[in-house]
Amino acid sequence: MEFSKAERNRCKIKLALQGASGSGKTYSALLIAFGLTGDWSKIAVLDSENGSAHLYSHLGGYYVLNMASPFSPEKYVEAIKTGVEKGFQCLIIDSLSAEWNGSGGILDVHSNIPGNSFTAWAKVTPRHNAFIQSILQSDIHVIATMRSKTEYLMQEKNGKQVPEKVGLKAVQREDTEYEFTVVMELNQRHQATISKDRTGLFVNRPELILSAEIGKEIASWCSSVSVTSSCSREIPPPKEQTFEDLINACETVDALAVLYNDYPEQQAMHRDVFVRRKNQISSMILNLV
Structure with a gap:
């Protein structure tokens, strides 16, 4: 066994964008990806949203893998593996929600397994966990979009109360946000609030309009000077x-x-x-x- 010095330049960002339909998840993900890589040809989109990734082809020459049902976790794992082998530097999974509640996704498979619910979850949970681990362990930047459950709230606008669509809970397993380094939530004005940030880049910053500059900031953080680590000894886990x-x-x-x-x-x-x-x-x- 050999310890090595912790270096951020070994980091590949795992970022989640969540929001209601029309909040700009795909477009924002593409801009951030370009900021991360500086090369459209190094970006690939796993598109399970009926070809929505093709709508922004004017931005640059990125690649798209059109994914059709069944949206099994194994299909995503294979797509991620292929993306890494092809030499892409950033993979956009659009969207992560299809693997959870799409046709042939986890909830669909779970509901069709005979027997009690607990037994069914014991069969499908390892498949979902393997998919999440394939994201986390891939040596590539990953941006995952997630649809949010939608609700309309009354908001004041020009002195009047008008209904506005807002995204609530992401359509994925409840604790999915734990797996990502950064989680951003987009509203209908295409503004992002940061709900989780382990980089420290977005502390106390107001709502953001996502752009390639945000991707550049994250890329700089990933490749910044190595940081001192306490890896000189193994830290025992808590009992x-x-x-x-x-x-x-x-x-x-x-x-x-x-x-x-x-x-x-x-x-x-x-x-x-x-x-x-x-x-x-x-x-x-x-x-x-």
Whole structure:
């Protein structure tokens, strides 16, 4: 066994864009991808959204893989593997939601397995986990879009109350945002708010209009000077009986995400505890508003 110095220039960003239909997820993902790579020919889109990626072909010569149902996790895993082998530097998965609730996706397969729901989940969860791991372990930048469940809220505009479409919960497994380095939420004005950021690039920044410049910032962070690591000794994981206490001690969703990502071996065993604590934190924030 050999430890190596932690270097950000080995990082490949895993970024999620979520929003309601029409919020600009695909377009924004393409601009960020160009900022990350500086070369349209190094960008590929896995398009499960009925060819929406072709709508922006005027931007540059990126590549598209049209994906049709069934949207099985294995099909996505194979597409990601092929994208890496072809030498693309950034892969856009548009969208991650199809693997979850599309035809032939996880929920569809789960509902068609005979027997009780628990047994069915035991069969499909490893397939979904393998898909997520293929994203995280790929040596390539990945931008994943997720559709949000939509609701209309009354907003004041020019002195009048008008209905505005807003995106709520992302259409994917409940804890999916834990897996990404950065999570951005787009509204109908194509403005992005940052709901998770482990880079520190977007701290205290107002709503953003996403552009290639954002991609350049992230690329610079990924390739910045190496940082000193405490890898000179192995940090022992917390004991199993105290890990739940560590989860419950987290005061913010970001802190919870850091703990989740730092101890992958604890994720499956304590998934329900992570989700429960996240919901508690979200409820506390809502009560303060």
